[in-house]
Amino acid sequence: MIRWLALLLAVLATISLFIGDGTFALPDGLILWQLRVPRTLLGMLVGGGLGLSGAVLQGALRNPLADPGLLGITGTAGLGAVIAFYWGLAATFAPALPAGGLLGAGIGAAFLLGFAGRAPSGPSLILAGVAVSAIASALLALALTLAPNPFALTEITFWLMGGLGDRPLWQVALAAPAILLGGALLLSLGRGLDALSLGEDTARSLGVPVTRTLQLAAVGTAFAVGTGAAVAGSIGFVGLVVPHLLRPWLGERPGALLPAAPLAGAALLLTADMLVRLAPMLLPLSAAPPVGVLTALLGAPFLVAIARRSAP
Amino acid sequence: MFLVLMGFGFAPAAHASAARVVSLNLCTDQMLVLLAPEKIAALSPLARDLALSFVAPQAAHLPVVRASAEAVLELRPDLVLAAPYGAQTTLALLQQERVPVLRIALPHDFAGIRQMTRLLAATLGVPQRGEVLLAAMDARLNRLPHPDHELRALVWEPRGLTAGPGTLMDAVLRAAGLNNGSDGSRESLETLLRHPPDVLVVQTASAYPSIATSLLDHPALAGVARREIPPALTICAGPFSAEAAALLAR
Numbered sequence: 043m044i045r046w047l048a049l050l051l052a053v054l055a056t057i058s059l060f061i062g063d064g065t066f067a068l069p070d071g072l073i074l075w076q077l078r079v080p081r082t083l084l085g086m087l088v089g090g091g092l093g094l095s096g097a098v099l100q101g102a103l104r105n106p107l108a109d110p111g112l113l114g115i116t117g118t119a120g121l122g123a124v125i126a127f128y129w130g131l132a133a134t135f136a137p138a139l140p141a142g143g144l145l146g147a148g149i150g151a152a153f154l155l156g157f158a159g160r161a162p163s164g165p166s167l168i169l170a171g172v173a174v175s176a177i178a179s180a181l182l183a184l185a186l187t188l189a190p191n192p193f194a195l196t197e198i199t200f201w202l203m204g205g206l207g208d209r210p211l212w213q214v215a216l217a218a219p220a221i222l223l224g225g226a227l228l229l230s231l232g233r234g235l236d237a238l239s240l241g242e243d244t245a246r247s248l249g250v251p252v253t254r255t256l257q258l259a260a261v262g263t264a265f266a267v268g269t270g271a272a273v274a275g276s277i278g279f280v281g282l283v284v285p286h287l288l289r290p291w292l293g294e295r296p297g298a299l300l301p302a303a304p305l306a307g308a309a310l311l312l313t314a315d316m317l318v319r320l321a322p323m324l325l326p327l328s329a330a331p332p333v334g335v336l337t338a339l340l341g342a343p344f345l346v347a348i349a350r351r352s353a354p
Numbered sequence: 355m356f357l358v359l360m361g362f363g364f365a366p367a368a369h370a371s372a373a374r375v376v377s378l379n380l381c382t383d384q385m386l387v388l389l390a391p392e393k394i395a396a397l398s399p400l401a402r403d404l405a406l407s408f409v410a411p412q413a414a415h416l417p418v419v420r421a422s423a424e425a426v427l428e429l430r431p432d433l434v435l436a437a438p439y440g441a442q443t444t445l446a447l448l449q450q451e452r453v454p455v456l457r458i459a460l461p462h463d464f465a466g467i468r469q470m471t472r473l474l475a476a477t478l479g480v481p482q483r484g485e486v487l488l489a490a491m492d493a494r495l496n497r498l499p500h501p502d503h504e505l506r507a508l509v510w511e512p513r514g515l516t517a518g519p520g521t522l523m524d525a526v527l528r529a530a531g532l533n534n535g536s537d538g539s540r541e542s543l544e545t546l547l548r549h550p551p552d553v554l555v556v557q558t559a560s561a562y563p564s565i566a567t568s569l570l571d572h573p574a575l576a577g578v579a580r581r582e583i584p585p586a587l588t589i590c591a592g593p594f595s596a597e598a599a600a601l602l603a604r
Contacts, residue, residue, distance in 0.1 A: 062544055063542045063544040063545050064545065069544075069548070072547060072574060072577070073574070076547075076572075076574035077543065077574060127563060128564065129562065130561070130563060132563070133563050189562070190560075190561070190562040191564035193565075193566040193567060196513075196566070197565050208543050208569055208572060210573050210574075211573070212573070329540070329542070
């Protein structure tokens, strides 16, 4: 399964390099290395981080609706990045942009962890996430309204819906280390998550440090999605959908999903991004729509289906 | 009565005696400061913005007013200058109160600039000042070097918009001896790089970033020659548009 997913991802990444603005061909070196390679890498990194953290959160919280977007973590990450970017901090010190995203994601994850510790029931945790998400997008709109650049407010779509286009390679390079670090941390949690799926008391009796596992899941998620949201905005539903797509193949055990989840997340986001880039060639559109529009359109019906299935 | 006032407003020299003039548009603000600073009752607040206004240093010491009928009426103006768009509800209210309103059509080329400057100078009773401004503008334009072979220039604005034929920037490019490579359509970063212009014309970066304005500094553009113009010189047409052409003709 892993091998097939890796092969699929390699094929998709190759095709992605061929898709341009109005053309389907391998471009000259400049456009290839400065535009299409960064876009493809960014899609794989962000999608991988979202897919993996979705699988970890669903396992750790034992909730099939858990997702870094629905829980508000990508929202607070975007808020942190907006504050670091529009007031010029990132212009004078470039790492401030991913750092802002990381800090925002950390605050969102810490809040949910604190909430999960006190009220571990599934629906109330999702509601808390929805509240965090709503506060984050309200503060995001406020920050963009107050931002000194006149174009800032029109960029709210990017921060709420996400996008992978025209980001310079150095921004992708700045975001990558945290995503890879967070990913490595999350991948190491498999055994703990397997034990947690039997309930916290059982996990404890098996010698699994439950609190520590949850803390590491929160920290790992903040790293895996925080810097990505700072560069690509809040792309929703990838983390929600990926574990559900994998379960029919790999079973219910969270540990079994983890190695496949980043590959599936990367493949899913890359596919969505290729579809939005092809859209202006097939439909009467003047520009490619934000990639988050497509992931939301595909992901939201999924959410309804899951909610229906898990309804008592 | 309404119609009479509208016609009255457009007759040049009819307001030569106007002593208290209010401008509610950035473009008429700049013309008013250049032509008749002593008659200013108030300018629009944008006139003081260093990033947008050519006359910001002078406007810093001049009164400003928001486009609100109440605030403008309090100034008891003899004449209100405005554009054909923006603040139209305020202007309608002012006209109801019998304040003469002059809507200036904003020009898109140097012939239009001459016409607008003469109209405003006559309206404000200072025709000779208008001629002085235009003579300086024409002298500036005539001194610009004219290259033998024309370079293909592209004016690239945030969000990928370009200045096509019929725009002020098109006239500025031609005055600078450059060939406008735009047909007015949008250019993405990739389509621009596929056929890079000889000269990329962009606005001087503002002090604070946005994604749209940061795109103008994308590293993939490092190999394209660029010339920068401060937006204060290009937002409005006026005798100072010659300065924009001078910045491009190098």
